Amino acid sequence: KAGVTQTPRYLIKTRGQQVTLSCSPISGHRSVSWYQQTPGQGLQFLFEYFSETQRNKGNFPGRFSGRQFSNSRSEMNVSTLELGDSALYLCASSTDWTRLYEQYFGPGTRLTVT
């Protein structure tokens, strides 16, 4: 069974631009969560989608948004990029939102904002 895939793996953007990251969950998984990982703040929860609905949202500004499609694939968007948005963005999927012990992470997208 294929794992969680994220595209692109690496991205360099300039301040003020916007970016869209994509996550394809494991087949059959309907819950997708997004996390930001930085050396200073560690791993922080961004949001979670289940069956195309945002179930949960972390404490990030409105510049961070996401969505989930009917095939469970998810995208997250960051508008008006800031230097502090440089991070590893991880997505994780599970069969449903109650089964986080079966949550599998993707390899992440490394975003660098210059």
Add this chain to the structure above:
Amino acid sequence: GQNIDQPTEMTATEGAIVQINCTYQTSGFNGLFWYQQHAGEAPTFLSYNVLDGLEEKGRFSSFLSRSKGYSYLLLKELQMKDSASYLCAVREPYNQGGKLIFGQGTELSVKP
């Protein structure tokens, strides 16, 4: 508020036993997770505790005391490949959203 504390770094010797502690103060609790993350890779699930006590899985064991807000991950017969960051995470109750709150992680170095 939500606060999860872990030591930043630990060093241990190959073949030895190491215990990584995690203390938490959260407004609710619905389980504690441990993840392993090698440099440049995604976190992988190690263990899940929701009731007090010890859960053993091969060389890895995890303990939870809910009354003390305390957990530890025990790694036995350390191998060089165990050098990684170990993340402790607490799950919120479902009525608060159920999301995972992570600690900063403990960077474990295993020396020969």
